[in-house]
Amino acid sequence: YGVEAQLPVTVELPALHLMKAIEDTSFNNSFDKRIMYLHKLNEDRLEVADRIFAYQQKVKVLFDKKSRFRDFKIGDIVLLWDKRHEPRGSHGKFDSLWLGHFKIRNFA
DSSP: OOSOOOOOOOOOOOOHHHHHHOOOHHHHHHHHHHHHHHHHHHHHHHHHHHHHHHHHHHHHHHHHHHOOOOOOOTTOEEEEEOGGGOSTTOSOTTOOSEEEEEEOOOOO
8 A cells, every 4th residue: 555564563671680790891882872762761751741732722722712600590590411421422312402491599
């Protein structure tokens, strides 16, 4: 289909304590590289988490601009969400998702 096949391959990296135990300079050098790589990976993860949080805040602000929050008072007539229809698709096409007209008498 015009796409290069990708085979599932498992790459095993030697454990850090094994690399540290070996006294050879080439392995010590690769140990230092591995440590630096892990620190960089951790920094990248933190940066991504910060970006995700900033994006979520931006989306929240945009949603709050569009939505109208309403204050209900005693005596208002409201509809009640029918919890029987919580799982998606459990109601019919013409089934109402809301229950009757209710008048607010007091707040709990």
